[in-house]
Amino acid sequence: MVREILRVTNISCGCNKVMVTVEDGSNFIADAVIITMPLGILKANFIEFEPKLLDRKVTAISDLGVGNENKIALRFNNVSYPCLYGSRAFVYDLEKLSDEFAANFVML
Known part of the structure; x- marks a missing residue:
């Protein structure tokens, strides 16, 4: 319920x-x-x-602190991340990437 x-x-x-x-x-x-x-x-x-x-x-x-939260939407003219198809493929394909590329991708 x-x-x-x-x-x-x-x-x-x-x-x-x-x-x-x-x-x-x-x-x-x-x-x-x-x-x-x-x-x-x-x-x-x-x-x-x-x-x-x-x-x-x-x-x-x-x-714990209480404060304002802001949302930011970014629009890119060029794709700077690997082309991955489907949400299920995302994690699997990300694991195939080199450690450095995966870390940089996550930090975008």
């Missing part, structure tokens, strides 16, 4: 189940949960975790 646009207040793990409590008091129980949230929400401790997060995880979260 996928739920969107619900404000989570508590995530409780135990007995091979996860219980997620949302703002209106409703509870959802599942085998596993995937949660996506902005880093600012996580840093502000709006969500209570049970058991509490390990100190090293709390420290890592607090050390």
